[in-house]
Amino acid sequence: MPPFSREVHLIERPVGLPNETQFKIVSTVVPDVGVGEILVKNLYMSVDPYMRPRLSAQTELDTPMTGAAIGRVAQSRHSGFSEGDYVVSACGFREYFLATGSNALQAVRKLDPDGMPLTTYLGPLGNTGITAYGGLLVIGAMQDGERVFVSAAAGAVGSTAVQIAKIKGCHVVGSAGSNEKCEWIKNELRADAVINYKKENIHEALKTAAPDGIDVYFENVGSEHLNAALANMRALGRIPVCGMISSYNNEGTLSDPITALFRMIYGRITMRGFVSYEFESLRPRFLDDMKGWIRQGKMKYRETIVVGIEHAPAALIGLFKGDNIGKMIVQLAAE
């Protein structure tokens, strides 16, 4: 075992867009493995927009940050795990971690890659995928053939949502902030229409792209995207609220005034916030569906992979600058 493991600490709470000086890479001694414990070497970790609001409140200062990670058991003194086993955990932002008896069972899940690349278990086959799946099918109660709008459609969750909606025969409109992203959404993800929100008026573009209105708006952004969606929702429309990235670097305040929330009333529209852990009971069905779609070529994904834990803060910050297409992943060690 190496004597040291590096980990990422938050050392100062950001106001607005975070910067790298608010994070610190800390070296710690890798502890000895006691009876009933396992030592995991992380290979890949996820950085996600949801992490930003936590930096303002829940994330503890001067302790390792948390997030989804894929690792390999480097040493095991637990009967349920063997050296070399792959595991999924919420213990990202560190190169090694020790899982003690209780959290080894609770927070670390053994992973059978089943022939799929390991990183897909952070993306379409991981919480990213089940977020899109449960958000559309459970929270959004999306029906085959409906009209669906997905914001941040080149992001990890958004790009998965676009494709699930297409697989279900929906008319899908996606939005993103660059031509390259828009082309990917249209040409590869097969969205019916795409909106470059940096160049187009979202309201007008959405009206053109979905002249009969929207049944389901998969909300990742807030602000003008939400206004435009509300103004174009059909009666009894649903808005699963996955994220509101436009508020994350603004202390929760949406960056544009909200002009159309009253439309919920006559439209009898539902907005519902949700978190992926609500869909745990769906996971077996989700994995079956998603593996099938990937193998059939119906579910594409892209990854933006940054190598080295020292780049994790920059990777996280990059999410808010539109740096990523698809899933942003930090590779911590070679497979």
Place this chain on the structure above:
Amino acid sequence: MPPFSREVHLIERPVGLPNETQFKIVSTVVPDVGVGEILVKNLYMSVDPYMRPRLSAQTELDTPMTGAAIGRVAQSRHSGFSEGDYVVSACGFREYFLATGSNALQAVRKLDPDGMPLTTYLGPLGNTGITAYGGLLVIGAMQDGERVFVSAAAGAVGSTAVQIAKIKGCHVVGSAGSNEKCEWIKNELRADAVINYKKENIHEALKTAAPDGIDVYFENVGSEHLNAALANMRALGRIPVCGMISSYNNEGTLSDPITALFRMIYGRITMRGFVSYEFESLRPRFLDDMKGWIRQGKMKYRETIVVGIEHAPAALIGLFKGDNIGKMIVQLAAE
């Protein structure tokens, strides 16, 4: 029959708070009653906040406005109605109206007062009451004993909602904009706590009034009320959206920036807009419950009655100045 009936037309669409010059009182000839038709003399009509957004769009110019009214059949050539029958219709804003065969059956409902004052059928026993009832019990899925926040709690719908929640054993917080209203909510409607939003910080006051948070926020206002409610919602909380009066004279834009909508995500909070006509199938049960509560003294109501159709525009405008306690009604003729 009198030769003339007065009616209220909108002649110019308001921007911001309406003023009386945008309305006109027009005299029309009362038509002859043909076979299969009835002539209704309106006695009372309702003015309600929901009418304001309609003035900006749906309400037709230079035609009689619409709204709930209680009338008496003045002349009938329809086998289903007799002279003297009381009826409820959506044909307010006029002293008389002719119901032709089809709309006599569709838009005019015979009313058995069942010993209750006629005006209660515009208030707690009418759409006002069923809006509060269905909004809390169906859309809000309110459970006995939950923590409930009602904004505009001295209004017609709000004051009914406060009392339904109290009848169901809930801890109820109400807000209003004057001491007189707040005293009524606390002393007569028996709310557990009351917030004068013109004098208090709603966030702080709500935290004090409901330290364990809010399960159901009955939304009538929007803006800072919505921010405060979202910041104090418990996990899996529900926000039935009945109205957003803070946006009505602002072309739909909420008067304050929205700072807490992202809290829907981790809170897994549901917001759902609704309209009273969704609850039609509930009406028999609603009437049974509500008549019982009124007779038992558990459901109090106040009315602000303005006499004469020529004052209808001022009465409507008054809703946005806080002129009314309880239900705002215009009396068009003596009973």
